[in-house]
Amino acid sequence: MPEGHTIHRHARLQTRRFSGEVLRVWSPQGRFAAEASLLDGRVLERVDALGKHLLYRWHGAPTVHVHLGLFGRFRTGRDVQPSPNARLAWASKEAVLALSGPTVCELFDPDEEADLRKRIGPDPLAPNAGDADRFAETLERRPSPIGAVLLDQSVLAGVGNVYRAEILFLVGIDPFRPAKSLGPGEVERIWQVTVAELEAGERSGRIVTRDPGDLGLSHRREVPRGERRYVYGRGGTPCRRCGETILSRPLAGRPISWCGRCQG
């Protein structure tokens, strides 16, 4: 599940649920036990998201850096029982959080955080002035296919395999076109659509890129499972806009689908 929209949503909801509370912290699986003991009994101040990374700020303890990777997931709730393989768990008086399967779960010192910030590109969900220009300047220099560049977290932090396919469909661009061949208007549209789609995903908690109006609905949240996207995972089936068969092949080591007619 974790592209940038999910990560930012976790940060927002976990801050709301757990910040300002003294937490009991432990590592059911044991692989984060020494670190957990440093955090046990501390107050969580806030959770920040940076692209697909999460940073947990504590009163009087180091920052915790989490990256969910492909498999990581959180379970939170009043009645959550952390499974024995959960890497990290904590509990307030009201609720429990359990983290399993993360690619990264570690303590961060300020140098490491500075390195991370240097390493990743602009985050469409945490925009800074000039980000759109920085993005455009990077694309101008990249000969690789735009579909590969959008997955590169040093270019753009937060887009994953679902959004890259859907964004390129929405802007009508062939994933295999070299990034540097795109015109300024095309690059600007990619940026704007990326921001809008990730924001919508952050709010709804799901990736719905299709126009609900096409289905006679008024809100993205009403779009049923299996109807939410234009191209991702739909290779071999008819394009939802023009009926042409959706194409699919690997790009940057991962499958991408696109419509040869809508994205000519």
Place this chain on the structure above:
DNA sequence: GCTGCATGATGAA
């Protein structure tokens, strides 16, 4: 029960 696959990223070659 087993296999394969998944919205990620890295390091070696």
Place this chain on the structure above:
DNA sequence: TCATCCTGCAGCA
């Protein structure tokens, strides 16, 4: 480009 790490679950026997 490939192998590797991390976990859960659908689909199949």
